[in-house]
Amino acid sequence: ITTIPAKGHVAGEKKIENVTESTCENGGSYDEVIYCTVCGKELSRTTIKTEAKGHKWDSGKITKEPTYTEQGTRTYTCTVCGKTKTETVDVLKEEYNVGSTYEDATTNAIYRVIVPNQQVEYVCPIDKKLKKATIPSQIKIGNVTYKVTAIGGNAFKKCKNLTSITIEKNVSKIGSKAFYNCKKLKNIKIKSKKLTLKKVGKSAFKSINKKAKITVPKSKKKSYKKILVKRGLSKKAKIK
Structure with missing residues (x-):
């Protein structure tokens, strides 16, 4: 073997x-x-x-725009697996403080900030020779939308050619002598339902055209008639 x-x-x-x-x-x-x-x-x-490869994040995209009062959101996406993550974006810095004025060519008017990032007052038209004017419900300053909640005192006092005015829904205050001596002012359209006697200044409608026609919300016709007459409107004016 x-x-x-x-x-x-x-x-x-x-x-x-x-x-x-x-x-x-x-x-x-x-x-x-x-x-x-x-x-x-x-x-x-x-x-x-x-080892884990780790996410490869893109540069991110704003998914919620920041405002002057609220933070925004930026969302990042992994280019490999598609997972997302978010981070907050700081609120915008305040550009206009209380009392700051702003000229708006679109509405031909000067406005004054009365509540930061929220409300402005219509101060006066830029062109005093205008024949028609509208107090808008809101305007945009930068990225912020402001409600127009007031008409300043003496706003149209020197507007001798003014014949027609429209007051939009957000206006709750009209200053003293706002339309004083606008003798050609014949047509007024008030869309706001927020006016009270305390919020309409003295002589606001004094010495406008005696035969003026004022259109108001139906539900406010009775109360607005009293307010307007007490604030200078001629009793010959027609309110409908």
């Missing part, structure tokens, strides 16, 4: 098995395996762990 010794395993090259890809948030792994090239027996197996 002749004994033939074992040849011994012959190690082959490393092979990669059981691969789990790492993601943006989680690590992965793989096995390094060596087999015998003669009999195919597994000689060794080593598990290698890999």
